[in-house]
Amino acid sequence: MNYLNIIKNGIIKDNPTFVLMLGMCPTLATTTSALNGLSMGLATMTVLLCTNVVISCIKNITPDKVRIPVFIVVIAAFVTLLQMAIKAYLPDIDKALGLFIPLIVVNCIILGRAEAFAAKNTPLASLVDGIGIGLGFTLGLTLLGIVREVLGSGAIFGWVFIPDNYNILLFVLAPGAFITLGYLIAIVNKLKK
Amino acid sequence: MKKLESTLLNMVLVLTSVTVLMGFILAYMNHLTINPIALQKEKTLNEGIKSVMASSDIEVTSVDTLRLHCAKGKEQAFVIYHNKKGAAIESTTLGFGGPLKVLVGFDVQGAILGYTILEHQETPGLGAKADQWFQEGQNGCIVGLNPSDSLYVKKDGGQVDAITASTITSRAFLLAVNNAYQAYISNRKEDKQ
Numbered sequence: 001m002n003y004l005n006i007i008k009n010g011i012i013k014d015n016p017t018f019v020l021m022l023g024m025c026p027t028l029a030t031t032t033s034a035l036n037g038l039s040m041g042l043a044t045m046t047v048l049l050c051t052n053v054v055i056s057c058i059k060n061i062t063p064d065k066v067r068i069p070v071f072i073v074v075i076a077a078f079v080t081l082l083q084m085a086i087k088a089y090l091p092d093i094d095k096a097l098g099l100f101i102p103l104i105v106v107n108c109i110i111l112g113r114a115e116a117f118a119a120k121n122t123p124l125a126s127l128v129d130g131i132g133i134g135l136g137f138t139l140g141l142t143l144l145g146i147v148r149e150v151l152g153s154g155a156i157f158g159w160v161f162i163p164d165n166y167n168i169l170l171f172v173l174a175p176g177a178f179i180t181l182g183y184l185i186a187i188v189n190k191l192k193k
Numbered sequence: 194m195k196k197l198e199s200t201l202l203n204m205v206l207v208l209t210s211v212t213v214l215m216g217f218i219l220a221y222m223n224h225l226t227i228n229p230i231a232l233q234k235e236k237t238l239n240e241g242i243k244s245v246m247a248s249s250d251i252e253v254t255s256v257d258t259l260r261l262h263c264a265k266g267k268e269q270a271f272v273i274y275h276n277k278k279g280a281a282i283e284s285t286t287l288g289f290g291g292p293l294k295v296l297v298g299f300d301v302q303g304a305i306l307g308y309t310i311l312e313h314q315e316t317p318g319l320g321a322k323a324d325q326w327f328q329e330g331q332n333g334c335i336v337g338l339n340p341s342d343s344l345y346v347k348k349d350g351g352q353v354d355a356i357t358a359s360t361i362t363s364r365a366f367l368l369a370v371n372n373a374y375q376a377y378i379s380n381r382k383e384d385k386q
Contacts, residue, residue: 088229
């Protein structure tokens with residue numbers, strides 16, 4: 001199997017945000033600014049890399065009927081590890097995203113990739129798949145964050161270039177997330193053809 | 194290697210061992226991060242006290258813990274850090290996403306010197322803006338006000354601008370400030386007696 005293809009699939013053909021449409025809850029909730037989207041994407045990617053490798057390693061000793069609970073235990077453990085590490089060493093990210101980190105446990109991308117890829121492939125291929133899907137998710141979230149931050153707060157990565165009076169508050173709020181996501185999905189799918 | 198059969202024994206063994214193993218890893222990580230997390234909290238608190246007293250060298254002379262019953266009959270704890278300019282008071286209310294812990298600095302007359310948010314679970318980009326919104330020179334400035342008549346948002350007939358689209362967070366924040374003031378006043382009365 002070609003590893004470069006796996007990465008390319010994760011970013012373009014199977015992009016979790018724009019094509020698979022998995023993990024919509026954190027996608028919509030955390031992308032109020034570009035930086036929040038980027039940090040959430042990277043956090044999810046870290047968990048995805050670890051769980052993909054571990055699950056791929058234990059796939060043969062896991063009886064089929066209990067595979068989902070075993071996967072969930074592994075995922076929950078890694079998310080909790082990440083949460084403790086962020087709380088201890090990256091307090092700023094903890095302040096911005098604290099609420100959403102534990103929710104990575106129920107992010108369908110992680111369990112989805114465990115079921116669809118890691119449980120059927122070698123650990124190395126699963127690691128590469130984690131990189132591809134993780135980058136795809138991070139890119140999607142950052143793109144969404146950039147659009148919402150520019151329209152809603154007149155800034156990009158915290159750098160303000162449009163004065164307060166011309167901001168469209170709607171784009172920071174929940175409806176703006178749905179509208180932006182809808183348009184981005186349409187544009188990305190048009191460009192792909 | 195052949196996949197393990199889904200017999201009862203296999204399932205129980207695998208699920209139990211995975212859970213126990215992950216439990217041990219988590220316990221070890223907790224042991225590693227417990228000190229850094231406590232240090233971070235202490236650092237945030239010390240810097241918070243300095244910033245809310247609007248003074249870079251402030252020494253806490255004594256610490257009081259005060260328990261008051263709020264309107265609903267629930268007991269609330271306030272931590273009061275006395276110093277030469279007045280006192281910094283830690284007060285907790287229920288925000289939009291969970292507990293909202295605020296540190297407010299009062300001078301001897303009871304006017305607000307500054308505030309900082311110690312812990313919150315508000316929505317990023319909306320309620321989470323409370324850490325800036327009520328500061329000096331911002332839209333909802335409360336610095337310099339004296340909450341002897343409780344502070345309210347304009348929607349409730351008060352004098353403070355609420356955070357756009359985050360009235361619940363704003364109300365919770367002002368309640369925390371008002372409660373802190375009450376705690377400060379009743380603590381001083383106790384001292385005089």
